[in-house]
Amino acid sequence: KFSTTIARERDEFHYGTFPEGFKWSVSTSAYQIEGGWNVDGKGESIWDTFSHTPGKRANNETGDIACDSYHKVKEDVNLVKMLGVQQYRFSISWSRIFPDGTTSYVNQAGVDYYNSLIDSLLKIGVEPVVTLYHWDLPQALEDVGGLLNETVVDRFNEYADFCFKTFGNRVKFWITFNEPYVITWLGYGIGVFAPGINSSPGEAPYQAAHNIIKAHAKAYRTYKKFYKGKQGGRIGMTMSTEWAEPKDPNNPSDVEAADRVIQSILGWFAHPIFKNGDYPEVVKKQVNERRTPSRLPVFTDAEKVEIAGTADFFAINGYTSRLVTYQDKSTWPPNWLKIVPWGMRRLLNWLDREYGHPTVYITENGVGTSDATVDDQIRVNFYKAYINEALKAQQLDGVDLQGYTAWSLMDNFEWNSGYGPRFGLFEVDFNDAMRPRTPKRSSIYYNQLIRNNGFPPLQRDERITGDFPPNFIWATATSSYQIEGGWNEDGKGLGIWDVTSHTPGLISDGTNGDVACDSYHKFDVDIELLRSMGVSHYRFSLSWPRILPSGNRTTINQAGITYYHALIDGLLAAGIEPMVTLYHWDLPNALQDSFGGWVGAEIIDLFVEYADICFKEFGPKVKRWITFNEPWDSGRLDYQAGKNVLLAHAKAYRLYQTQYKAVQNGEVGITCNSDWSEPRNQYRQVDYDATNRVMQFFLGWFMHPIWVNGDYPDVMKEYVAKRSAAQGEATSRLPELTTQEKSLIFGTSDFFGLNHYTTNLAYETFSPDRINEVSYYEDREANTEQDFTWPAAASVWLKDVSLVPWGIRRLLSWIKKEYNDPPILITENGFSEEGNSHELNDWWRTKFFHGYINEVLKAIQLDNVNVIGYTAWSLMD
Numbered sequence: 109k110f111s112t113t114i115a116r117e118r119d120e121f122h123y124g125t126f127p128e129g130f131k132w133s134v135s136t137s138a139y140q141i142e143g144g145w146n147v148d149g150k151g152e153s154i155w156d157t158f159s160h161t162p163g164k165r166a167n168n169e170t171g172d173i174a175c176d177s178y179h180k181v182k183e184d185v186n187l188v189k190m191l192g193v194q195q196y197r198f199s200i201s202w203s204r205i206f207p208d209g210t211t212s213y214v215n216q217a218g219v220d221y222y223n224s225l226i227d228s229l230l231k232i233g234v235e236p237v238v239t240l241y242h243w244d245l246p247q248a249l250e251d252v253g254g255l256l257n258e259t260v261v262d263r264f265n266e267y268a269d270f271c272f273k274t275f276g277n278r279v280k281f282w283i284t285f286n287e288p289y290v291i292t293w294l295g296y297g298i299g300v301f302a303p304g305i306n307s308s309p310g311e312a313p314y315q316a317a318h319n320i321i322k323a324h325a326k327a328y329r330t331y332k333k334f335y336k337g338k339q340g341g342r343i344g345m346t347m348s349t350e351w352a353e354p355k356d357p358n359n360p361s362d363v364e365a366a367d368r369v370i371q372s373i374l375g376w377f378a379h380p381i382f383k384n385g386d387y388p389e390v391v392k393k394q395v396n397e398r399r400t401p402s403r404l405p406v407f408t409d410a411e412k413v414e415i416a417g418t419a420d421f422f423a424i425n426g427y428t429s430r431l432v433t434y435q436d437k438s439t440w441p442p443n444w445l446k447i448v449p450w451g452m453r454r455l456l457n458w459l460d461r462e463y464g465h466p467t468v469y470i471t472e473n474g475v476g477t478s479d480a481t482v483d484d485q486i487r488v489n490f491y492k493a494y495i496n497e498a499l500k501a502q503q504l505d506g507v508d509l510q511g512y513t514a515w516s517l518m519d520n521f522e523w524n525s526g527y528g529p530r531f532g533l534f535e536v537d538f539n540d541a542m543r544p545r546t547p548k549r550s551s552i553y554y555n556q557l558i559r560n561n562g563f564p565p566l567q568r569d570e571r572i573t574g575d576f577p578p579n580f581i582w583a584t585a586t587s588s589y590q591i592e593g594g595w596n597e598d599g600k601g602l603g604i605w606d607v608t609s610h611t612p613g614l615i616s617d618g619t620n621g622d623v624a625c626d627s628y629h630k631f632d633v634d635i636e637l638l639r640s641m642g643v644s645h646y647r648f649s650l651s652w653p654r655i656l657p658s659g660n661r662t663t664i665n666q667a668g669i670t671y672y673h674a675l676i677d678g679l680l681a682a683g684i685e686p687m688v689t690l691y692h693w694d695l696p697n698a699l700q701d702s703f704g705g706w707v708g709a710e711i712i713d714l715f716v717e718y719a720d721i722c723f724k725e726f727g728p729k730v731k732r733w734i735t736f737n738e739p740w741d742s743g744r745l746d747y748q749a750g751k752n753v754l755l756a757h758a759k760a761y762r763l764y765q766t767q768y769k770a771v772q773n774g775e776v777g778i779t780c781n782s783d784w785s786e787p788r789n790q791y792r793q794v795d796y797d798a799t800n801r802v803m804q805f806f807l808g809w810f811m812h813p814i815w816v817n818g819d820y821p822d823v824m825k826e827y828v829a830k831r832s833a834a835q836g837e838a839t840s841r842l843p844e845l846t847t848q849e850k851s852l853i854f855g856t857s858d859f860f861g862l863n864h865y866t867t868n869l870a871y872e873t874f875s876p877d878r879i880n881e882v883s884y885y886e887d888r889e890a891n892t893e894q895d896f897t898w899p900a901a902a903s904v905w906l907k908d909v910s911l912v913p914w915g916i917r918r919l920l921s922w923i924k925k926e927y928n929d930p931p932i933l934i935t936e937n938g939f940s941e942e943g944n945s946h947e948l949n950d951w952w953r954t955k956f957f958h959g960y961i962n963e964v965l966k967a968i969q970l971d972n973v974n975v976i977g978y979t980a981w982s983l984m985d
């Protein structure tokens with residue numbers, strides 16, 4: 109169904125809500141949170157034994173106390189209430205009720221504990237979802253063979269019967285076993301989980317699974333026969349699952365291998381229960397082919413009848429996906445949890461078709477982090493992405509999904525990984541004897557999801573209609589090195605990008621711009637494209653080394669000047685205004701070799717000299733000039749380079765004003781690039797402060813001197829000076845601007861040129877350990893990341909489409925306020941695709957432009973921002 113779906117379509121965010129009555133839940137398990145391992149008459153479980161065996165788990169940690177939930181019913185129920193869930197899934201510890209696993213003795217203290225928990229949940233309007241077995245078999249039963257001994261079927265039924273009788277008047281949702289695949293393979297195959305058996309990996313897991321399936325079926329029949337009529341509950345089994353994606357969907361071997369993976373994990377248990385009482389044919393075939401007689405036990409005909417149909421719902425725990433290819437021998441994969449949200453939708457679709465459209469509940473889904481933090485943005489993103497994929501499956505594909513459960517309520521004992529992975533919505537301080545719980549950001553987000561019942565469309569994203577102002581500039585853009593080619597023709601000098609692209613290893617795909625789009629020879633074709641588009645302006649850049657091969661007046665290349673005259677004349681003849689950038693990153697290499705390019709003071713007057721030639725040659729026909737494109741990219745590696753760019757820009761501007769403006773009547777400005785930044789955690793002031801620093805170090809570095817007061821932003825001066833002093837510098841690494849320089853720079857732009865592509869989330873990164881690290885990024889003590897649920901363009905820095913268009917509106921409003929309502933000319937905005945794409949029906953780009961341009965219209969009409977034009981990047985690949 110999804111084999112031909114492209115990534116952009118696959119990852120597109122879907123707005124909508126789940127149906128009324130959808131169950132939101134959160135989960136835990138007994139051994140992972142309860143503690144009280146040997147109090148009040150509780151018997152030992154296999155996990156007590158396993159965790160007390162040295163070397164079996166990380167840091168030799170145990171669940172002896174865990175979250176101490178045995179003594180904190182009230183606290184835990186309050187956490188559940190804070191989330192706003194309708195259900196709480198927890199497990200009963202078999203050995204807390206039957207210490208030796210049998211009915212010979214009932215531990216009343218254990219019964220009282222679960223009664224208290226159940227009653228407390230019902231009191232706050234939360235339905236208990238009870239798992240009878242979440243991996244903690246009584247050790248006494250393991251001592252007589254455990255799940256490998258068929259007598260466990262009757263012992264489990266007796267235990268289940270007691271629970272139905274004792275708690276069933278209040279519990280209406282039962283799960284017999286949690287993740288039998290994990291129980292059997294990790295516990296009885298490779299032995300990394302309790303009981304740690306790995307002596308017979310080719311036989312023991314199959315025998316344990318056989319007994320689990322029979323035990324489940326018997327408990328189900330017991331409930332149906334004796335309790336269902338009067339209690340009205342439902343019962344099922346929770347399966348562990350992961351989506352298996354064929355590495356090559358066109359390779360039958362990979363497709364078959366992917367199906368075997370799912371059948372071997374999920375179908376092993378689901379096929380008997382939901383189909384015919386027996387194992388999947390592919391599993392039987394695979395096991396039988398490897399040895400005769402088969403290591404896979406056989407169900408009798410009577411057992412098949414007993415097993416088939418023993419579930420009132422299809423419950424799955426889903427965390428991750430795998431890319432599957434055929435191989436002769438497989439190994440247990442390390443780092444098991446890969447974040448692959450779209451796998452959830454595909455998994456739900458697969459089981460919907462495979463098992464005849466069952467009612468489905470997701471009974472676990474979550475992600476662990478290695479650090480103890482309440483600012484868990486990755487978990488927020490994880491839940492947003494996975495739950496949205498579940499919504500797609502329910503709304504778009506018709507899967508009967510009726511509930512979702514987050515794992516887990518709080519940080520807990522994560523089995524053989526100890527307390528390292530943190531999966532909780534609430535942080536637990538395991539170094540404090542009181543085990544205090546603290547809400548994480550994800551708990552607030554999950555509560556919001558529950559209140560909204562999904563993802564209702566946002567007013568923020570609603571489109572408006574209307575016209576742009578009269579004389580609004582509609583443009584598209586290119587730059588010389590990126591399109592011209594002709595890198596060494598007709599007297600052109602070397603540029604720094606010629607040298608860079610000819611240096612092995614510096615360009616990711618090993619290509620260069622020697623020919624590029626060959627616009628040096630095809631400008632007339634380009635003009636025809638522009639004319640057919642109907643743009644009013646075309647923004648292009650001049651190649652400094654094509655005009656001045658050595659970077660100065662010693663040699664003026666007339667062929668280069670002739671080329672640009674022809675281009676400009678052709679544009680004007682087509683009714684298109686030229687919008688000319690003097691510097692779009694292609695510095696003459698002679699200047700780079702001579703004094704280091706932009707870090708040398710000599711560059712300032714040389715740039716002004718170059719600008720003077722351009723104003724004189726082309727100024728009668730060019731009425732809008734841009735001195736520099738994105739100076740941040742030239743300056744971020746060296747603050748001195750940034751200062752020199754500012755001074756070069758200012759002097760060129762003053763030159764135009766004094767010598768050319770009166771006659772030519774043009775305008776001169778500078779184009780800066782800027783993302784829009786939002787605080788990653790809207791509940792932390794330090795992230796708001798970090799967001800401001802990101803914006804001021806990025807856009808403010810150049811625009812604050814030009815538009816505000818001739819000087820850098822105060823926060824930039826403060827932070828660079830502070831870190832410079834801490835590093836033993838006598839003065840700040842940010843070069844000071846003199847009073848005369850400030851006066852020169854301030855006010856040197858007739859419009860605010862803005863390149864904008866993306867939005868990010870900013871957060872504070874100060875660390876005393878990094879105080880001696882010298883870099884632009886360290887100086888701002890802030891970093892950015894992007895919500896991975898935002899669909900991505902091919903460029904790693906560019907995100908787009910569903911969630912990010914609103915960023916340009918917020919950025920435009922911020923610029924209006926920060927820089928005294930300047931006239932803003934958007935000089936670049938666009939979207940990239942993979943380099944091997946030849947798709948002409950680029951609907952994703954249409955959608956990008958539709959979204960972003962509509963947000964620009966909102967900024968103009970609703971926010972009164974003075975936007976004078978919009979430029980699409982770019983005219984051509």
